[in-house]
Amino acid sequence: MKREYCGLFGIYGHQEAARMAYFGLYALQHRGQESAGIVTWDGAAIREHRGMGLVHDVFNERHLGKELKGQIAMGHIRYSTTGVSLIRNAQPFLVRFKDWHIAVGHNGNLVNTLELRHELENEGSIFQTTMDTEVFVHLIAKYLNGGTIEEAIQKACAKVRGAYSLLILANNKLIAVRDPHGVRPLVIGRLNDNYVFASETCAFDLIEAEYIRQVEPGEMIVVEGGRLSSLRLLEKAPKRQCIFELIYFARPDSMVFDEGVYERRKTMGATLAKEAPVDADFVMPFPDSGNYAAVGYSQASGLPLELAMIRNHYVGRTFIQPSQDMRNFSVRVKLNPVRSMIEGKRILIVEDSIVRGTTIRTRVKKLRELGAREIHMRVSCPAIRFPCFYGIDFSSKGELIAATTPVPDIARFIGLDSLHYLSVPGLLDSVNEKDAHCLACFDGNYPIATGCHQGKMCLENESKVTG
Amino acid sequence: MKREYCGLFGIYGHQEAARMAYFGLYALQHRGQESAGIVTWDGAAIREHRGMGLVHDVFNERHLGKELKGQIAMGHIRYSTTGVSLIRNAQPFLVRFKDWHIAVGHNGNLVNTLELRHELENEGSIFQTTMDTEVFVHLIAKYLNGGTIEEAIQKACAKVRGAYSLLILANNKLIAVRDPHGVRPLVIGRLNDNYVFASETCAFDLIEAEYIRQVEPGEMIVVEGGRLSSLRLLEKAPKRQCIFELIYFARPDSMVFDEGVYERRKTMGATLAKEAPVDADFVMPFPDSGNYAAVGYSQASGLPLELAMIRNHYVGRTFIQPSQDMRNFSVRVKLNPVRSMIEGKRILIVEDSIVRGTTIRTRVKKLRELGAREIHMRVSCPAIRFPCFYGIDFSSKGELIAATTPVPDIARFIGLDSLHYLSVPGLLDSVNEKDAHCLACFDGNYPIATGCHQGKMCLENESKVTG
């Protein structure tokens, strides 16, 4: 499972700003389930509430109705990691510096954190966390001596390398920033007279805000006194938007990078059908991630679509150990095939990606036990062969199977009669903007130099918890 | 929303009986989210743990690993009602009578509760709850004086009228009972040498038990010392199995009444396509309830299927009030359309049922705002016109719209270009066993006399909480 990412939401000028931030984060919950935080500017100071868990666990009516006063709000959610989850690392990250109260929410990952940290420590900075966001904040503070907040952010951005979409609440200003390559998404909308920001447009749908456009790569947008101004951060750089947002992460009802996610996924499925047709009785997704590519494959190929793998909607964070003889329990509890649909059938499974392959293998084995005659798989993205240094934690859960294993061996490992990954050209054919995406996880061409593979790879353990 | 029902699970002879019951209930969670309880026989007494909430909230490792000792276990889950949820009403219902320790789990609803209760009170019985199950237990106790437990249950069943699938743990016996009409489901399976019982077969899939057959209407099955014996309860009666299990309640990967739920729903959709074709750009379900009929409709009609209404999987039991201007929030937070798929389209929505129509209306209105050209709806069951006295709480959330409103008016209310309900003959065509179901909610022919509309209708408020 790829679990990384964070979600951002900001609003300027609303009577119930914290409440809107709550609902904005609620709609973005798929981008992070570990922790949530909201900060507001009450006219004199920043108020905050952060906690571990889902948005609806972290906040209550008292927080939203009483404590988080003010008409400017910004919120952040983080993904769930294995191991120790630390409230210390929950964002937004909050500091006070002279007359400034600054809160920063960050989606992405910096790659020169360590060298910047050493540099700052030599100048006397001390750190309370291992988050790259804290380095960014130190840089802002450093450059604030004798400058405006906008200049300080600009200088800090010139100093850091990596992927970052940022929302910054600095006293009465709400500032949105996207790195020059635009790796992570960030969009602007309007709710009546208020400007809103979010990682994806699905947050706008929930609060009934109108989508305007995305924050452009390398753009800094400042909202103050209800007015919006746009500044260019740095020299232009080629767009390198994370194509995995379109393949997997973003919600299918969202727009990111100005593309409709649902249609892109359908098109990937359709392209796949052209690239690798198969004679099967039906097409079946593993819900919900494979659903949309499966629809596309079915329509392009003419094979019927069956929703014959059922997802249990009540799976919680259970800590109850299964019995000794309940093998592969954690998979089985989530996905159960419709027995009667399987026996004697030639089944084509459409999935959106394979990371380790073990979950899929377990379910494929079950299908065999239930009497499936043939099982083929088509994957709606190319094989993931390289780690991501810009904010996706492919590797945290184990090796990338495709990094070391040829496709026929993966098919054998999973127990498939055939396996095909969408080609890189096929993938690019399936999106609107062709030369605008980071494809490093497929081809190893990293658009942002990562030094000696710095970034999270080099940092100690806890630094995986960046978002 | 139709929220009623309960779920049952029992196991005889397993080293970790309580743990298996936990997972059995886990798989049946869709049948009840209000409370959960498990009892075990430890060789000398019944142990119990019950609580409000989902299965994974109610039980922890200590309950399953330490406290609920014994190799016979039985569990129960209840649905969530509005209003006060009472731990007092959580099942299994537990009593001690002379040397007997008896626990009863009940799915269904009795219709002569009140008259039996008065009769029992005149003989000196006192009641602690308003549950019909307590009446049943009093009857067992009454008939236990000078008889076996099997005889006592048989006599109690002769006395009560209504729908009941029961699991009874009586000292070292596990007893399963289904009312003569077989209104509610109950199935038998085997896990190695142990007999297991459940409301639906999906519970067997999770623990990897093998499905044997259903408990027959009017059958009592007694497991003791690992051996199973079957007794006939009463004179035969016509099968009147609740067809709503097949239409809506049961999980699509389950067998109930010896029919595969997934295929029945697909067939209903296909029949609907024949009964009421429409010229549309695509078929779309409201997930997840409409999914399977929509697949059937799409395949039978040749219209493409689109999954263009997206369900938010993180919706919790939120108590946060939306802002004043966030209308229809509770619907919007659950289902969001893919905007780009809607504009200019002729859309055919397939739903499995309409109770009040207000939720659907809200989403149809949204589709109109997004520019849908035509919106048609096909419903995969007949119009629900009569209340259910056997365990479905159609009426608790408001009136049944079809009870009082002609179909064209419903279409107008919802804002549809056309609306068609599956006909009763069409519904019967879609299942295997034709004359075996209760259709009272469609045609008003109640198979079990309800007196002056006794049962839950006559009881005071709290008695709605029966399951």
Place this chain on the structure above:
Amino acid sequence: MKREYCGLFGIYGHQEAARMAYFGLYALQHRGQESAGIVTWDGAAIREHRGMGLVHDVFNERHLGKELKGQIAMGHIRYSTTGVSLIRNAQPFLVRFKDWHIAVGHNGNLVNTLELRHELENEGSIFQTTMDTEVFVHLIAKYLNGGTIEEAIQKACAKVRGAYSLLILANNKLIAVRDPHGVRPLVIGRLNDNYVFASETCAFDLIEAEYIRQVEPGEMIVVEGGRLSSLRLLEKAPKRQCIFELIYFARPDSMVFDEGVYERRKTMGATLAKEAPVDADFVMPFPDSGNYAAVGYSQASGLPLELAMIRNHYVGRTFIQPSQDMRNFSVRVKLNPVRSMIEGKRILIVEDSIVRGTTIRTRVKKLRELGAREIHMRVSCPAIRFPCFYGIDFSSKGELIAATTPVPDIARFIGLDSLHYLSVPGLLDSVNEKDAHCLACFDGNYPIATGCHQGKMCLENESKVTG
């Protein structure tokens, strides 16, 4: 530690009856920390809330302000037992019988529970708990057929044997009952125009009600429509009030049995000083239980009083295991001597009772380690040699040391230079009413026949949980 007892509170006619019951129970918390419950009569039905834990954990503003509607309220608290604490056993005990809604709160213990239970079961009653209170309720229901509630209670009381102070909420009546011997306390007060009842007067002090008198042994008081009437239950019987209330259980600021607890304890200490003088440097209580007798001893003997054993007020229900080498931790964490006061001193400890002696032994050993020259102990009650069947759980924590061990051996076991228990005549000299108390735990003369030592001794394990 003697942990038994329950506390009762009732109020008739107050606008915020549930809230007053809450505070009444709050003041009586020393009588039971296991569970708490409040019921109210809302004009049509009884409302209830019960839970495990302290009063301030069980209730919240919503319970008191919204749910527990009505102007008649009754509450109950239970003591904490070792082993499994069951919500099922929390009181008030609630039943519905015909048109009656009845809630019963019980302090005391019946001794013919088992035979009554068998009798009732033969007539068809079934039981959900092992509480003697449930037997009492069945009897009321039985006698209600064709009679008034007052008659039914009277007949039930004629049938049971044992100790019982009862508050009964029966529809719109609030009824207080005390057994013919008056073993357990119950007092009446007035708050403006409302009648109130409580186990001890300290509950009246907190809500600023005025103490009127105690409910007399064998008296039944009925409050209805704001008017109070008194009925005699049964033929007269000699008063046998539990003297342990005065020695140990009741709060020192309470009146029970029309005696001031503080002064009785001081007098016991003073009598002790006369019975068994000792040459010591100072008198020291083990706080807080020994405080008042120590004051009396000090004043009568002229020896100075020192409060040199300090009690930690933050001891919670900790579940943290101490380290291996932290012996006697649970005692040490509660009581710590003032080191500098101990060395070279001749110390006289005044305690109110010794049950097992192990706690005291641990602290005496510590005093020796700190250099105490002599350690004497004077106990302000006679040696407890016999179990109590009327509601005190002397025996649940181990044997009564004095039942089997001569006093000199107890002194040796504890490590004392001398030990003296107050004599029975000395104890009776210390109270106002001489022939009005049960002394069975000292002399074995049980005022109420207990059959073959029935009562809690004969019942199965769980029945210890009676209150």
Place this chain on the structure above:
Amino acid sequence: MKREYCGLFGIYGHQEAARMAYFGLYALQHRGQESAGIVTWDGAAIREHRGMGLVHDVFNERHLGKELKGQIAMGHIRYSTTGVSLIRNAQPFLVRFKDWHIAVGHNGNLVNTLELRHELENEGSIFQTTMDTEVFVHLIAKYLNGGTIEEAIQKACAKVRGAYSLLILANNKLIAVRDPHGVRPLVIGRLNDNYVFASETCAFDLIEAEYIRQVEPGEMIVVEGGRLSSLRLLEKAPKRQCIFELIYFARPDSMVFDEGVYERRKTMGATLAKEAPVDADFVMPFPDSGNYAAVGYSQASGLPLELAMIRNHYVGRTFIQPSQDMRNFSVRVKLNPVRSMIEGKRILIVEDSIVRGTTIRTRVKKLRELGAREIHMRVSCPAIRFPCFYGIDFSSKGELIAATTPVPDIARFIGLDSLHYLSVPGLLDSVNEKDAHCLACFDGNYPIATGCHQGKMCLENESKVTG
């Protein structure tokens, strides 16, 4: 109520260091109930757990047995403030700086926080909290560039002004520091081969460690590799130990400043008896704070001691609103007089201090209602007329009544027949070391210059939360 202070505990070299820290904090709980934290050094990094609430609420077996690994541990507790309690402010304060992992626990209050903060901000430091401790940590980091940790701490101490007892865990060193005046206490002990530190000796008693001596004012003690070395921090300064520790804060069974608290309090009471005798029927403390001075007064005066005001031991953090007509509820619920002892009596109350006087007034009024003939009060410390800038929050709950009101007027306000405060010479007569204490709250002679009344008075609201 004076609620301020923090508590510290440290241990070096124990197999179960975190567990010992837990129990050490447990014994110090009276010094702070708002939050608790423990850090350990696991050989490579610092582990931490902090939380809001009492020690036994914050930690569980998993924290102590598994997560807080390592043989060096340090813990901190904070007092409870009104208003928002922030986990962000819980200590120990933790930072990483180059190769250093540093945790700081601080008891006391710095007075030049603001100017140091501005200075540091001008050099680029940023702050996440408003705690003075964070300033201290920044200074250490600043001076660590090119120096040892000992030198850095020494330089930081030279820079700050105020009261501070510190425990610092810096990688594998445990360092204890006390400011040059020794305002706050800190003691050293030994547990087998391990050194332990605590705010008071009562923490040693609980874990059965042996008291060695106090950390001297201006001393820095470093424990590394099990060996202890002592360094002088700065030039000598006169001892100015907070005499309020002896009067009120420390536990009576503790030693602080090498004085036994219990005996000092008794002596204060005795001195008071000489300074201001009164003809009364008995002496009575308001428990528990007045207990020990009352014992001293009684012994010196010959007046009998009565414990006639009873404290409710079950008072929790209740949020239940009393009824409208329940005046002064929060006082009444804690302290209730023994009615029968009061009528017609001439009562002498001994208290340890008066801050606002309102609580006392309420109870005195009650005594009048119960018929007390005369009520006199003797206070075992001089009148508190000046705010404390070194860590006691006299002022947070309202004005100091004695700062503005002459004693006769205070007596009138409270409703006393006479009132006397212990004189400053009388207080000094009651302790062993005469010229070693800070008396600023009585005489306004602040031993450490506070600039324009800096320190907590000047900082914004939240800075009250220093400890």
